[in-house]
Amino acid sequence: MDGLLLDSEDKYTLCTNAVLSQYNRPPLPWHIKAQLQGRPGPAAGRIFETWAQLPVSRDVYMQQVTAMQKEVFPECKALPGVEELLAGLRGRGVEVALATSSHSGNFALKTGHLGALFSVFDEEHRVLGDDPRIPAGRGKPAPDIYLVALETINARLRREGKREVLPAEALVFEDSVPGVEAGRRAGCQVVWCPHPELLLLMEGKEEVILAGRMGEHKEEVGGGEVGGVEGAGKQGGRKKDAPGEIGDGWGRLLRTLEGFPYEDYGIKA
Known part of the structure; x- marks a missing residue:
């Protein structure tokens, strides 16, 4: 959801940088x-704290950044092509679900004013970051949230x-x-639609990323969406949890x- 469907990733950066500046720390770089x-x-918090080295506790930082997020998250907007894509998938009979690492509170802040946009995802097909079905230590980059x-x-x-729809x-x-x-x-199968700054940072690594072979999976603690398409059997016999x-x-x-290319995935009008 964040950075894919909504412009919330830029809002995260805005709030983070505002707090960092209060402690004379540099803006959050894209490699972090x-x-x-x-x-x-x-x-994410552990990675950020190691880099930021703020002179305050995590609780104090979270209080400050959360207060800012509560102000800006209700202003989230759909990114280009999102409304057309969601309508196009549903209109073509594709089953859709939402899988986001955002917890329930932030999800409500970001989407409360976007009921029409998110109505494509029935309540039973919304999996959030604090969903008890996602075991501790099995958030992204582990596959559990998508499964x-x-x-x-x-x-x-x-x-x-x-x-049923197979993973393939x-x-x-x-x-x-x-x-x-x-x-x-x-x-x-995966469609990667990154922020332009992320794409610039990862120049030359695109094929490794698309194969899921950046080595991000290290059993860490609990975005995107899933839809059924054609193409079963291409990965028969693959090892559980293995990348491509x-x-x-x-x-x-x-x-x-x-302008999503539905035909390339066997999705017919």
């Missing part, structure tokens, strides 16, 4: 922010007597590097979600 994106709060999101779809399909038939949309790895480790292979065609870089 790239490590925070997509990760659950506790894991849980897919299971919410399959649980309903079973109730309706319909065929699912397409994960991500903006973060840890998120891409999570999607690939879940056995899904470089150049296997299961990862794709898009600079924007505008």
